[in-house]
Amino acid sequence: MIPLSWFLYLSAVLFSIGLYGVLARKNAIAILLGVELMLNAVNINLVAFWRMGNLALMTGQVFAIIVFAVAAAEVAVGLSLVISVYRRHNTVIADELNLMKW
């Protein structure tokens, strides 16, 4: 029997690591990897609250499935943008993509 707070602390750790990855990484694909970590942290929270609450209400699990679908959509669009940018500018380093910077 695992108390709810363990899951919340695990998810906070995972979210912070993902946030660091998003902010610190240079490579656009590595930034997307950080976003995946953050989405997984959110999912752990959702499922943990489902398990500890009323088991007949499936809201937590359904929300986690929606997050799965959104994560898949986000990765597909993000990676296709990265590949398209790589074709045009020959780089995936986020710092060098400053075309819209003034």
Next chain:
Amino acid sequence: MIDASQVIFLLSAGLIVVSAVMVVSVRNLVHAALWLVSTLFGVAVVYAVLEASFLAVAQVVVYIGAIAIMFIFAVMLTRRDLLSKSEQTNANWVWALGLAAIVFVALAFIISGYGASLNRLPAAMPEGYDPISALGNALVSPEGFALPFEVASVLLLAALVGSVYVALNKAKE
């Protein structure tokens, strides 16, 4: 006393944290994507501990089977800048580390602020209750989540069609 499920949880939490740190710190991005697979597997074990068996399987099939493999393909398609010798973090990584630490401390402070009310243990599954069929009914019944589920399907379809269009090499036509 620590029981078996707690041991499994602690082992998988250790796996998750260690491999997540590797995801954000290793220089070779192929290795980072493989560490992501390990993180996602640890999360699947956590779902199994929480008795969300459908999500545990979907995590392995969708995340590890599709998303992580898509990352590995993208890394290989954009290989040129990924020489593992070069620095992989930008100049502001110290600030990023500080901000991530502040976010973690803030979250931990909020969680600990709830005190003993978060020490609640999961209730035992009622006899004869099947969470998977309850989840399936919730996803398709109009009183449940049929509309959000359909919206998610349309979102996924639109995103996939859009990503094929964006990634298409127009110069070669």
